[in-house]
Amino acid sequence: MEKQVNLKIGSGNCCSSINTVPIHLDFNEKESSSLPVVIIGAGPVGLAAAAHLAKLGERFLVLESGTHVGNHILQWGHVRLFSPWQYNIDKDARELLEKHGWDAPPPDELPTGKELVEDYLEKIANLPEIKPYIIVNSKVLSVSKKGLDKMKSANRENVPFILYVDRNGMTEQIEAKAVIDATGTWGQPNPANVDGVWTKEEISLQNNIHYGIPDINCKDRERYIGKRVAVIGGGHSAINTILELTKLNESSSDQIIWILRKNNVEEAYGGEENDALQARGELGSKIHQLVNSGRIKVYTPFYIQNILMEVGSLKIFGEFKGESYSIDGVDELIVNTGSRPDFTFLNEIRLQIDSATESVEVLAPLIDPNLHSCGTVRPHGEKELRQPEKNFYIAGMKSYGRAPTFLMATGYEQVRSIVAYLTGDYESAKKVELDLPETGVCSVNVTPEKQEQSCCSTSSNC
């Protein structure tokens, strides 16, 4: 039965005039009286949660800060994923999509980020069961309990959540019976600074620093062509970035600088020909050859303390092999040092977060990157993700905190279990299952030809 329900959305604080925004909700009488589950973030995991709730006819709202679903993924849309379609599609989302005539992409193909958004996330967002309940341009500023700050315990579990949301410059309030925070971590990159601290100087140089994976051979070509570029980080993103830069500036030497914290650059090469994953091994071999050829100037271990602008170029200060050192004359810096979760909007929520990984506390030993690759993380669900604040969950990439081993498939199982619990199916919530091969899904397991294209933006949108 179609019903028009007025969600209470107010501007300003509790005492200012309350606007009511009519939103069409398609639920039965009994459920229409209850508040929605609010999902924060329309990435793959937030939208999977929406699909699970929609399938069960539960009320929900998805609040997305970007102009578009898949907002974070579109920022690395030119990068090819390393897991094929079969692991990137949520089961309930697939069921809903297929009900509306969707043909799933070939299971073995590796999409780019952009393809993932266009061929899958946008399709979910346009489903009639979901479309009316996604609100873009809505940044959640704070989540709290209605009428209670964090200190107040009496009757806390029975009081709704209240979300403060920035919509077009106005602060609005939305009430919820449960909240799933699926905001990812991509929006909060780690700084270049070795101590993990955002210095005033680094912040002021944002025009010359890119955090993440620029589209070097396409959209961002002009920015990097003929420039002296320093790349920071010892992982695959940094290696891919360097390989792309070498294609862009074929003839130049001393133009590419690689700054790592590792004791020896060899540690970044991985197993090379002994790697169980051939393409990952080849990536290591390629960078090894490049380093040997002298095309790249390597500084390791280099601990960056600060970055300054001096006579029109960047000066990177730090400690190189135990001595004070500065690298001068750098035009551009590309920082690939990972990302971290944002808890600032959860200050009024009671949370248990691991102090080292910043993951959901119980997950920390399961996901420690020193012990686990993404394929060996054991499946987990509502029970592990439960927070002291009843009916509040952190899911998806953010649930892993700073650990880089997250896979979408893991997130889909997380939200399946959370939704089962929220809808009273406790048995199903407890049964967590995840079918991932130990290898071959969570690393750079693409053929060398595909690898050329991945992160390399030779793709069609160029």
Ligand SMILES: Cc1cc2nc3c(=O)[nH]c(=O)nc-3n(C[C@H](O)[C@H](O)[C@H](O)COP(=O)(O)OP(=O)(O)OC[C@H]3O[C@@H](n4cnc5c(N)ncnc54)[C@H](O)[C@@H]3O)c2cc1C
């Ligand atoms: C380069 C790269 C390649 C990857 N490749 C793979 C792969 O091959 N296979 C795989 O399984 N995983 C891969 N991952 C890991 C992971 O699956 C993805 O990062 C995935 O996007 C995580 O999904 P998510 O829904 O948890 O978060 P996100 O996709 O980050 O979505 C979070 C959403 O929340 C929104 N948001 C943030 N803050 C707010 C707020 N305050 N209010 C409202 N909305 C907000 C954002 O705009 C965004 O749309 C990759 C990650 C990266 C960075």
